[in-house]
Amino acid sequence: MYRTHTCGELSQANTGQQVTLAGWIQRSRDLGGMTFIDLRDRYGITQLVFNMETDAGLCMKARKLGREFVIQVTGIVVERSNKNPKLATGDIEIIAASVETLNTSDIPPFTIEENTDGGDELRMKYRYLDLRRQNVRSNIILRHRMAQEVRRYLDGQGFIEVETPVLIKSTPEGARDFVVPSRLHNGEFYALPQSPQTFKQLLMVAGFDKYFQIVKCFRDEDLRADRQPEFTQIDCEMSFIHQDDILNMFEGLARHLFHAIKGLGFEGPFPRIPYDEAMSLYGTDKPDIRFDMRIEDVTKAMKGRNFPPFELAAYVGAISAQGCAGWSRKQLDELTEFVKRPQIGATGLVWAKVETDGTVRSSVDKYYSPDDLANLALMTGSEAGDLILIMAGPREKTLNALGELRLEMGRRLGLRDSAVYAPLWVVDFPLLEWDDETQRFYAKHHPFTAPKQEDIQFMESDPWRVRANAYDLVINGTEIGGGSIRIHDPETQTLMFRTLGFTEEEAQKQFGFLLNAFRYGAPPHGGIAFGFDRWTAIMGGSDTIRDFIAFPKNNQARDVMIDTPATIKQEQLDELGIEISKSAESK
Numbered sequence: 001m002y003r004t005h006t007c008g009e010l011s012q013a014n015t016g017q018q019v020t021l022a023g024w025i026q027r028s029r030d031l032g033g034m035t036f037i038d039l040r041d042r043y044g045i046t047q048l049v050f051n052m053e054t055d056a057g058l059c060m061k062a063r064k065l066g067r068e069f070v071i072q073v074t075g076i077v078v079e080r081s082n083k084n085p086k087l088a089t090g091d092i093e094i095i096a097a098s099v100e101t102l103n104t105s106d107i108p109p110f111t112i113e114e115n116t117d118g119g120d121e122l123r124m125k126y127r128y129l130d131l132r133r134q135n136v137r138s139n140i141i142l143r144h145r146m147a148q149e150v151r152r153y154l155d156g157q158g159f160i161e162v163e164t165p166v167l168i169k170s171t172p173e174g175a176r177d178f179v180v181p182s183r184l185h186n187g188e189f190y191a192l193p194q195s196p197q198t199f200k201q202l203l204m205v206a207g208f209d210k211y212f213q214i215v216k217c218f219r220d221e222d223l224r225a226d227r228q229p230e231f232t233q234i235d236c237e238m239s240f241i242h243q244d245d246i247l248n249m250f251e252g253l254a255r256h257l258f259h260a261i262k263g264l265g266f267e268g269p270f271p272r273i274p275y276d277e278a279m280s281l282y283g284t285d286k287p288d289i290r291f292d293m294r295i296e297d298v299t300k301a302m303k304g305r306n307f308p309p310f311e312l313a314a315y316v317g318a319i320s321a322q323g324c325a326g327w328s329r330k331q332l333d334e335l336t337e338f339v340k341r342p343q344i345g346a347t348g349l350v351w352a353k354v355e356t357d358g359t360v361r362s363s364v365d366k367y368y369s370p371d372d373l374a375n376l377a378l379m380t381g382s383e384a385g386d387l388i389l390i391m392a393g394p395r396e397k398t399l400n401a402l403g404e405l406r407l408e409m410g411r412r413l414g415l416r417d418s419a420v421y422a423p424l425w426v427v428d429f430p431l432l433e434w435d436d437e438t439q440r441f442y443a444k445h446h447p448f449t450a451p452k453q454e455d456i457q458f459m460e461s462d463p464w465r466v467r468a469n470a471y472d473l474v475i476n477g478t479e480i481g482g483g484s485i486r487i488h489d490p491e492t493q494t495l496m497f498r499t500l501g502f503t504e505e506e507a508q509k510q511f512g513f514l515l516n517a518f519r520y521g522a523p524p525h526g527g528i529a530f531g532f533d534r535w536t537a538i539m540g541g542s543d544t545i546r547d548f549i550a551f552p553k554n555n556q557a558r559d560v561m562i563d564t565p566a567t568i569k570q571e572q573l574d575e576l577g578i579e580i581s582k583s584a585e586s587k
Contacts, residue, residue, distance in 0.1 A: 008044025068105035164199035176220035186577035192218035200237040204525040237527035283403020288477030291415035307367040313392035324387035325353040418541040431468040483528030
């Protein structure tokens with residue numbers, strides 16, 4: 001055998017034993033008559049000792065070994081005189097008796113250490129080397145543990161794991177599809193699924209009752225830290241349920257994962273916040289409730305004092321930052337520049353400070369009396385030493401800007417601790433959203449989301465008023481998953497398609513298979529899909545999912561390791577009946 005033990009399991013209990021290890025050389029140190037090698041495998045690191053006095057030939061052989069050489073060593077386990085508490089094997093070392101080189105290695109393009117000298121692109125190009133780093137490997141192992149615990153919980157709740165097709169039909173709603181040309185049917189294309197949505201509904205029609213899969217999904221959209229062109233969902237669906245059944249079941253999954261992975265528990269049920277309330281209080285539908293600093297509507301208090309930016313605004317909102325009244329003018333100017341960034345788009349920021357004696361001083365003092373400013377402090381719950389930050393403009397845009405400012409203040413004040421977890425449900429989303437460019441409604445989630453029963457009456461007369469039977473799980477300001485109760489009767493589904501502007505022919509062409517299935521006794525059903533990559537990243541204390549995917553794409557959706565996407569041979573294009581346009585060739 002190549003090894004009797006791994007590089008992470010030996011301890012003082014093994015002292016005196018002869019063992020054989022195999023792995024990669026992490027580092028080598030020559031200290032006079034001694035050579036020390038740190039041997040690494042997936043499980044850890046063990047120190048090897050070669051002594052010039054006891055075996056000069058073996059020691060000289062060890063000194064010729066380079067970083068990342070693959071070796072096999074046999075020796076005796078002894079207690080270390082200078083123990084290393086940072087290593088699980090730090091109490092022992094191996095006095096080497098023999099060493100064999102299993103493979104040599106070129107000098108790696110970056111140091112394979114936790115704090116490496118390799119940049120992102122270089123490490124992505126040599127991702128197989130990056131994965132040797134302990135902190136990166138730990139992320140992938142965390143992902144594995146998460147997947148196993150998801151399966152354990154759902155299997156225990158009676159769910160059946162079912163695989164759904166990867167080559168499906170393109171749909172007009174949502175993000176862009178990745179498409180796959182068909183050789184057998186020239187001129188026709190498959191699409192890669194953005195989610196298994198219609199298939200999991202068909203499984204409910206088929207009577208499977210509780211379905212799940214950990215499934216790869218694909219969206220051709222612009223990337224950011226929490227997006228990849230291919231990503232993984234925990235996809236789930238249940239029959240004969242109401243919204244509370246879904247929330248209770250998958251709150252149970254969240255609690256199971258936090259306990260199994262992090263050893264954490266939560267007192268009481270997760271908060272449930274209606275969409276409108278989340279937007280009003282936090283400026284976002286995915287609020288971070290690890291800290292308070294809620295948005296207050298101060299429109300009535302700040303209007304009528306002849307301050308032009310407020311007089312002309314539809315909405316004036318404020319947040320109060322505890323203990324920040326001492327912030328300098330430079331710090332306040334930095335905040336103003338922050339909210340003026342194009343992605344936020346605010347025109348300015350007004351501040352007010354509550355002094356130690358309770359008086360309020362503001363950047364717009366000449367427009368407001370002391371009583372006005374005292375009332376502002378009262379409305380925002382501000383006390384001595386607090387800083388009030390005020391913005392004005394169109395309501396939705398201003399709430400969004402205040403939400404971004406709130407998060408930035410939370411970051412600057414150290415209130416967004418990645419070791420603290422604050423889950424909640426956001427419920428009662430709008431069913432539809434209007435697009436000015438196309439002058440039509442789109443489904444805020446997808447066309448199969450059920451409206452609230454009491455709001456169906458407004459579908460045609462007042463669509464803006466209709467709420468969805470939908471819900472999102474949010475953790476620390478990140479949407480972890482979302483779902484809805486589905487439309488299960490043909491009449492409501494037809495009404496939904498009509499509201500979205502589909503003709504009967506268009507609806508039948510795109511979703512006829514689902515509509516036809518509903519004619520054969522579809523049960524009431526609903527489900528949820530979780531962003532598995534995002535959830536794993538949050539458990540790992542990171543804000544980017546790339547660290548938790550074995551072979552991710554970069555922010556241009558390229559895999560720089562295997563250099564894809566890439567061109568294909570003309571023979572393949574001809575076989576598929578595809579011609580590349582001149583403009584595409586020039587690019």
